Structure formats: structure tokens, C-alpha cells
Amino acid sequence: MPALNVEFSERELEDLRQIAKERGTSMKALVREAAAADIARHRALQEGAEAFRRFFASHADEFAAAFPDDEPSAKSEGQVA
Secondary structure, eight states: OOOOOOOOOHHHHHHHHHHHHHHTSOHHHHHHHHHHHHHHHHHHHHHHHHHHHHHHHHTHHHHHHHOGGGSOOTTTTTOOO
8 A cells, every 4th residue: 555654743743642542543543544534524525516516507597686796797797807
């Protein structure tokens, strides 16, 4: 399995050791679990954002009618921000 060397400060290592001890696990398992959880969170956020974009696009006319003040004006359509 591929590996990754990660550097931590002395304080971070101390904290990791303490947390791993409290949880009854190894530091390696603790760090891997944290990374895996962050990857899962990132994927879920990406999927949620994509679902929102699809929903918004499929209901764009309804949003435009409900929130006309939020629609770009014809004057600003050709301008680049």
C-alpha cells in the first residue's frame, strides 16, 4: 500500500500520542482515520454542491421569478467582474 510521510510539530505529536492513548488506538490508525473522514467529508460536500447546482439549474426560471432582485441586470450581463 502506498505511504505518506507527514511531519508534525512536537506539540502536535504529543497531542496525537495522548489522543491515541485515550482512544486505545495507534497514532497511525488515528491519523489514517482522520484523513479518511476528511476525504469522505470532502466527497460528500462535492456531491451535495453538484446536487444543488443541478437542482438550481432545473428550477432557474422559478428562482428568477421568486427573486427578481437577485437576477443580473441586462446592463451588467456583458461586463466582466
